[in-house]
Amino acid sequence: MSDFIEHCLNRVLALQVRLYACQARLTSCTDTEALHDLRIALRQLRSLLRPLRGLPAVDALEQGAAVLGRLSGPLRDREVLVAELERLGLPQLAMVDAGQRAAGYAAIASSRELAELMLLLDAWPASWREAARQGQLKSVEKRIRRRLRRQQDKLAQALRDPTHDRHRLRLLIKRVRYAAETYPAQSGLSKAVQLRLKRAQSQLGDWHDRLQWLAQSESLPALESCRAIWQQALQLAEQRADDALLALYGDFPFQG
Template sequence: MGRFIEEQLQQVLRLQVRLYACRERLLAATDPEALHDLRIALRKLRSLLQPLRGVPACAALQQQAAELGRSSGPLRDLEVLIAHLHRQGRHDAVNLRQPRLLAGYAALLAGAELPALFEALDQWPQLWRQAADAELRGLAKRVRRRLAKQQRRLAEALVDPAHDRHRLRLLIKRVRYGAEAYPKLSGLTAKTQARLKVAQAALGDWHDLLQWLQRAEQEADLAMCVTPWRTALQAAEAAADQALLALQEDFISV
């Protein structure tokens, strides 16, 4: 196998070990960061795999990683809300949601997505090695082209006067995580990556507040939070727009 192909194999194996460790932490039910760290490892795995779309050896692993990402997302959203409510001293609201969170952990551990992902991870190294000669020739060039295409999409969205913050958030995450997964191929400077991180965080704050306000329409005990959340949403929108404006400078020539 070529060096680049071997590097991707080693990265996936390291992430597999991290994912196993996160599952054990979830099973122990004593670590409030276990789900967060599991999703970080999963995000890194998906970022490695995303530019490899079309490689048959990666298809099953990509599918299982995506399914676990979708199924664990709402649970992480609940974690973030509960942490926020705790910081605000809204203990009744926290206590009301804590059993739902614990039940969500149990459901995730008992569900089909985690075992399916680990089965795909176990099978993947052999599939990857078997594919090395035929399917993976010129892979580094393909990955570089796909990363560049992601960056062009972001550049176009940043200058669109009718830009959608939801879409920009997803594009920024994809470009940022792609650069982290393939730092030698992305062509992005440390300054640009730092600006991507700032913009993603600002859009993340905005997205969380928007979600919480939508929840408050259905969950009556959150009504007391609506006014401060609306005020915070306005500030988050301004911060996000400022971060996006700064980011335009880095992508204006992409």
């Protein structure tokens, strides 16, 4: 196999080891960062696989990571809300105790979705090596460059849409940024551009969080006292997000 094909294989194996470690940490409930680290590993796995779609065993593995990501999302959202309430000095509004949190972690660790993903990861090396032997990976770097360019073009077009949807821009920015971190040589994006992407993602994340909390406060009377704070924070987050998006405008010229 070429060095690049071997590098891709090793990256997947390293992420599998990290997922096993996160699973053990969730099971034992040893720290509060285990779920976050699990989701980071899933995100990195999907970023690695997304440009490889259509190659042997890739689609099933990416889908497995996506399913586990969706399963773990609500619990992570609750963690973020709890941290915000603690920051505001209102931990009693969290409506979740240590036992409930531990049960949630254990449910993820023992889930069918995680078990199935691990089985797919076990089968990955043999499938990847077989694809290399059959010559199916000869143009893999060219495939990656083409697909990353397509992602960047979508972002460029969305940035120029006067009626842009912040939710869609947040998704596009995440994909472009994570792809650049995973495939720096193939993305063609400088460190400075990646930093601006990171800033825009962070500002859009702040906006998204406050939007979600406000929506929850409409159905949860216990959160009513936070509405004014979050509404003010949302307006500030919107402005900061728009400023960060404007800074990206020149980094992604639309080719038409």
